[in-house]
Amino acid sequence: MFDIPVNRDTLKALKIMGLTDYESRTYLALTSIISGTATEVSKVSEVPRSKIYQVLKSLEKKGFIEISRGKPLKFNVIPPKEVFENSRNEIRDSMVNAEAELNVIYENHITNVPAPIWLIHGQDKLVKKEIEIISRAKESLFVMGGFMFEGEPMKLKESLEASVKKGIATSIITVPYCMIDGKQVNVPDEVNFQGLDIKVLSIPHIKMVLRDKKEMLISFCRFQGENVLPDTSIGIWNQYQEFVETISGIYEFIWENELFNRVMDP
Known part of the structure; x- marks a missing residue:
C-alpha cells in the first residue's frame, strides 16, 4: 500500500x-x-x-x-x-498574464451592461472596489473622504501615489479626522504625499471615488456618535456617464469654491 x-x-x-x-x-x-x-x-x-x-x-x-x-x-x-521554484514562477506568470487579459475584456465590456449600477455591501468589498476604480483611471481622479474604514487611508495613499506617478490629475477632499474603533485617525496625515492636490474641509459623511468622469462609487455608513459602524456600510457603483459627469461637475464646483468650511492646511 x-x-x-x-x-x-x-x-x-x-x-x-x-x-x-x-x-x-x-x-x-x-x-x-x-x-x-x-x-x-x-x-x-x-x-x-x-x-x-x-x-x-x-x-x-x-x-x-x-x-x-x-x-x-x-x-x-x-x-x-x-x-517548486520553477512551478511557482510559471504559475505566477500565468496568473499575471491571465489577470491582465481578463481585465482588458472586463473593462472593455462593463460599460455595455444595460444598467451599470450596483449596490455593494461591506467595508472590505467597498475598499477593494475603490482601489479597483482608482487603478482604471487614465486622466483624472476625484476622491471625497467624509469617513474612512480601518486601514483604508494607507491603502488609498498607495493607490493614489501610483496614479500620480502615471501623470493622472488626482485630487482629494477629506475630513480632518475620523474615529475608527474609538481612535482618532488624522486622515490628511495618513493620505497626503508630494504631488497630491488635497483640501481639508468639513464635508458630510459621504465617501466618493470618481475616475475619468466615467465611473464612480459613492459610499454611505451609519455612525454611533463619531464612530463609523462598518457593518452598515453600503456603496452605489455607477457607470451612467451622464450622471457621473454631473457629479464630477459638482465636485469641481465644491473644489473651486470651497462650499464647506476649510478646516486646516495639510
Whole structure:
C-alpha cells in the first residue's frame, strides 16, 4: 500500500502544479528513493507497471524528474526546491498574464451592461472596489473622504501615489479626522504625499471615488456618535456617464469654491 506520509496540503500543491494522482505518487516515491528503475519506482509508488513508463515520461516533460540513459533506464528526482521554484514562477506568470487579459475584456465590456449600477455591501468589498476604480483611471481622479474604514487611508495613499506617478490629475477632499474603533485617525496625515492636490474641509459623511468622469462609487455608513459602524456600510457603483459627469461637475464646483468650511492646511 502506498504509505509515504504527506499531508493533504502537499498533495493539493502537487495537483495545482499540474500533476495527476499517479504522477504525484511517482514523484513522492522518487523523493524518497532519489533514483530508481521503472520497476523500483512502480513498487514504491504502487503505480501499475503497465502505467509507470507513461507516468515517468510525463514527469520528465513537466520538469519533475530526469532520465539517465542506459540499461535499464534510471529515473532521478529533481530536488523539490528547484521544482517548486520553477512551478511557482510559471504559475505566477500565468496568473499575471491571465489577470491582465481578463481585465482588458472586463473593462472593455462593463460599460455595455444595460444598467451599470450596483449596490455593494461591506467595508472590505467597498475598499477593494475603490482601489479597483482608482487603478482604471487614465486622466483624472476625484476622491471625497467624509469617513474612512480601518486601514483604508494607507491603502488609498498607495493607490493614489501610483496614479500620480502615471501623470493622472488626482485630487482629494477629506475630513480632518475620523474615529475608527474609538481612535482618532488624522486622515490628511495618513493620505497626503508630494504631488497630491488635497483640501481639508468639513464635508458630510459621504465617501466618493470618481475616475475619468466615467465611473464612480459613492459610499454611505451609519455612525454611533463619531464612530463609523462598518457593518452598515453600503456603496452605489455607477457607470451612467451622464450622471457621473454631473457629479464630477459638482465636485469641481465644491473644489473651486470651497462650499464647506476649510478646516486646516495639510
